[in-house]
Amino acid sequence: MKFPVVVYCLFVWISIQLNAQQNATLSNQEYAMQCRNDGWNVELLNTAANADYLTDEEKNLVLATNMVRTDPPKFAELYVSEVIGYYQGRLLKYPFEIPIETQEGKAPAVQVYRILLKTKPMGILYPSAGMSRAARDHAESLSVSGRIGHGSGNAPAKRLQKFGKWTGCMGENISYGPETGYRVLIALLIDDGVSARGHRKVILEERFTRIGVGSAPHKRYGKSFVVTYACDYADAAS
Numbered sequence: 001m002k003f004p005v006v007v008y009c010l011f012v013w014i015s016i017q018l019n020a021q022q023n024a025t026l027s028n029q030e031y032a033m034q035c036r037n038d039g040w041n042v043e044l045l046n047t048a049a050n051a052d053y054l055t056d057e058e059k060n061l062v063l064a065t066n067m068v069r070t071d072p073p074k075f076a077e078l079y080v081s082e083v084i085g086y087y088q089g090r091l092l093k094y095p096f097e098i099p100i101e102t103q104e105g106k107a108p109a110v111q112v113y114r115i116l117l118k119t120k121p122m123g124i125l126y127p128s129a130g131m132s133r134a135a136r137d138h139a140e141s142l143s144v145s146g147r148i149g150h151g152s153g154n155a156p157a158k159r160l161q162k163f164g165k166w167t168g169c170m171g172e173n174i175s176y177g178p179e180t181g182y183r184v185l186i187a188l189l190i191d192d193g194v195s196a197r198g199h200r201k202v203i204l205e206e207r208f209t210r211i212g213v214g215s216a217p218h219k220r221y222g223k224s225f226v227v228t229y230a231c232d233y234a235d236a237a238s
Contacts, residue, residue: 025180028059038078040067048127048213058132058213061181061225065203065211066124068116068189072204076116083186084109103193112189112200122206130163130235131212135172135226137162139216142174142224160212160228168231171202176221181213184225207231 026034028049036042048054048062068075086092087106091099138159156172175184188199202208212228 025057026060028056028063031056031060031182032063035063035067039074040071045070045124047124051127051129051132053129053132054127054213055215057179057181058215058225059181061184061213061227062125062127062211064182064185068185068203069122070124071121072116072119076113079186080109080113080116080189083190084113108190108192108197111197112191115200119204122204123209125208125211125229128164128210128212128230128233128235131160131166131210131228131230131233132214133163133212134159134214135212135228136214136216138174139214139224139226142226143216143218156228160230160233164233164235166210166230166233169205169207170231171205171208171229173199173202173227173229175225175227176218177223178225179223181225184227188227202229205229 028046032042032046032049035045042063045066046059046063047066048059051059051062054062083092084106086094087102087109088099090102090105092102093099138156157166157170160166160170173188175187178184178187185203188203191197191200208229208231210230210233212233213225215223215225218224
């Protein structure tokens with residue numbers, strides 16, 4: 001099968017967190033209420049609220065992604081600055097949680113904070129059932145095998161083509177470790193240990209309009225989230 005455009009960006013993020021207390025899971029309604037209290041237009045940004053094919057934390061990841069895309073400086077001031085304060089050397093010490101040993105310390109968090117302050121708003125992302133099925137299929141495959149990664153060649157593009165048709169551009173991020181949508185987004189934005197900051201670039205790619213999310217348990221890292229993105233996507237007829 002010939003694809004119209006090469007895959008935009010394929011990177012993998014590994015976050016090893018041996019902590020059962022990491023950021024408590026919330027229903028989408030609970031998380032949306034928190035975001036509303038922080039001054040976000042949840043009615044506009046919570047595009048996955050009625051997507052019954054997504055779990056609550058998958059919906060929360062879509063909401064958090066739309067928050068950082070529509071007001072990057074606000075997201076930086078409210079959330080990234082808070083995370084920067086939790087670093088002690090190379091340890092990231094969230095309150096009441098087991099410290100996470102990072103590769104770079106707070107440097108990439110400070111970097112993304114400064115970048116977000118200068119980043120212009122971009123469009124929100126709308127969830128796709130087909131893209132989410134592709135993401136969940138891969139997350140479940142990784143769950144069974146215990147492997148990591150995107151697969152060989154243009155495997156991510158082929159997965160999306162299985163459940164619909166993407167056009168223009170596409171991308172895929174994978175997170176291992178964090179169990180909540182918000183923590184997944186923060187980890188991918190910071191991109192500790194990834195010199196090209198590829199995950200961050202995918203999240204902030206202004207051409208994207210569609211998103212899919214799938215998560216599953218992972219035998220090595222506890223949990224994995226696969227996130228797919230596309231300039232445009234048409235779900236296959238069911």
